[in-house]
Amino acid sequence: xxxxxxxxxxxxxxxxxxxxxxxxxxxxxxxxxxxxxxxxxxxxxxxxxxxxxxxxxxxxxxxxxxxxxxxxxxxxxxxxxxxxxxxxxxxxxxxxxxxxxxxxxxxxxxxxxxxxxxxxxxxxxxxxxxxxxxxxxxxxxxxxxxxxxxxxxxxxxxxxxxxxxxxxxxxxxxxxxxxxxxxxxxxxxxxxxxxxxxxxxxxxxxxxxxxxxxxxxxxxxxxxxxxxxxxxxxxxxxxxxxxxxxxxxxxxxxxxxxxxxxxxxxxxxxxxxxxxxxxxxxxxx
Numbered sequence: 306x307x308x309x310x311x312x313x314x315x316x317x318x319x320x321x322x323x324x325x326x327x328x329x330x331x332x333x334x335x336x337x338x339x340x341x342x343x344x345x346x347x348x349x350x351x352x353x354x355x356x357x358x359x360x361x362x363x364x365x366x367x368x369x370x371x372x373x374x375x376x377x378x379x380x381x382x383x384x385x386x387x388x389x390x391x392x393x394x395x396x397x398x399x400x401x402x403x404x405x406x407x408x409x410x411x412x413x414x415x416x417x418x419x420x421x422x423x424x425x426x427x428x429x430x431x432x433x434x435x436x437x438x439x440x441x442x443x444x445x446x447x448x449x450x451x452x453x454x455x456x457x458x459x460x461x462x463x464x465x466x467x468x469x470x471x472x473x474x475x476x477x478x479x480x481x482x483x484x485x486x487x488x489x490x491x492x493x494x495x496x497x498x499x500x501x502x503x504x505x506x507x508x509x510x511x512x513x514x515x516x517x518x519x520x521x522x523x524x525x526x527x528x529x530x531x532x533x534x535x536x537x538x539x540x541x542x543x544x545x546x547x548x549x550x551x552x553x554x555x556x557x558x559x560x561x562x563x564x565x566x567x568x569x570x571x572x573x574x575x576x577x578x579x580x581x582x583x584x585x586x587x588x589x590x
Contacts (some may be wrong), residue, residue, distance in 0.1 A: 324550070329542045330390035334367035336539035340528045341436065341469075344582050345370045347524045348467050352432060352586070354379050361422060361430040361459060363452055364388075364437045368395030368414070375399065375412060382413040382430070384422050384456075392416055419456035430460040433467070433589075438582055440470040440506045441483060441545070450513035457516065457589045464589045466516055468507045472523060472581030479528055479578045482540065482565045489549035489558060507585035516587035523583050530576040536566050 354360070356378035362371050365383030368391075375381050381399070385392050396414045415422045433456050439446040453466060460466070474480040508518050530536035537559060540546065549558050569578045 324547065326390045329544075330367065330388065330394055332538045332542035333391060334369070334394045336530070336535055337542050338367060338369045340539075341438075341526055341582070342369070342373070343526050344469060344524045344584060345373050345436065347522060348434070348584055348586075349374060349377060351522065352465055352467075354432065358432055359428060359430045361419070361433045361456060363419065363433065363435045363456055365392070365395055365414070366437075367391040368398050370434065370436050371395065371412075372398050379432075380411045382415065382422050382427075384415045384417065384419055386417055389416060419452065419459060423459050427459075429464075431464050433457065433460050433464065435467065436469050438469045438471050439510070440583075446506065446510050450510050453510070453514035453516065457514070460589045462589055465519070466511070466514075466587045466589060468510060468585045468587065470507050470583050470585075472583050476579070476581040478569060479540075479580050481568075482562060482578070483545060485558075485561050485565050486546045486549045489561065490546075490552045491548065507583065511585060511587040514587075515590060517590060518585060519588045520586045521584060523581050526580050526582045528576075528578040528580060532574050533563055533566050533570060533576060536569075536576040537562055 348354075352358075354374055354377050358374065358377070358379040360371065360374045360379050360381045362368075362374075362381065362383045363385075364387070365371055365385050366388055368383055371381040371383045383392075383395055383399070385395075392414060399412050399414060413422065433453070435449065435453060439449065449468075453468075457464075457466060471477055471480075507521070511518050528536070528539075530539060540562060541558075546558050546562065566576055569576050571577055
């Protein structure tokens, strides 16, 4: 946790592993995406998102954050250039033909970059969100500042721009599971390896994008699953383990992730991993 828990990376060979992208997208939308609902709610409540809000969601994925903003009456536009399968699910969730009269006619889902969401008839956005959390893999913020810089000309002066990141590893139980990806894919801890989130990660990205930080917060986002199988499917849907699958094989990754999940399995078979995520509110100059 555009889009996903973190920005996706190719393997060291530059090739993506062979996976069923449609099944992964469905696992993301049905299992994993909801883990960040407390983050979305906290941001929307703090910024009083409602009928007067025009949201531009960067890396919108399958669109749950947009759906939650739309349910508050906001006009929403989602942009994503990395996850066509997730974007198809966002269209199912949000476009008028799927929702009938329950969604606003100005809802837009755009396969592309921020500039593709701009036209002469579109009013300036009053909120820009980049909810894909950074601070989990080395280099996972690369490109984010440029994406934000491209999006902010589409927003009103002074409009809030929201960035998200993982909290300290000691407060994120999932960190121990994510280390499996590093061990299997990159034992020498090169580019793309796991690293703990740093206190000023979000502020540094905002400053590179020419934004002015204006407040932050922390939100508990526990990862809870019906069982180990559900947890495995949810975590693999993030794309964080793709490099490990390519470097070893699917069976090896499944085995080691399952073992890493056992300490978090409760007596009733459910899996529970407390985590804390951080968000930053910056302003368009």
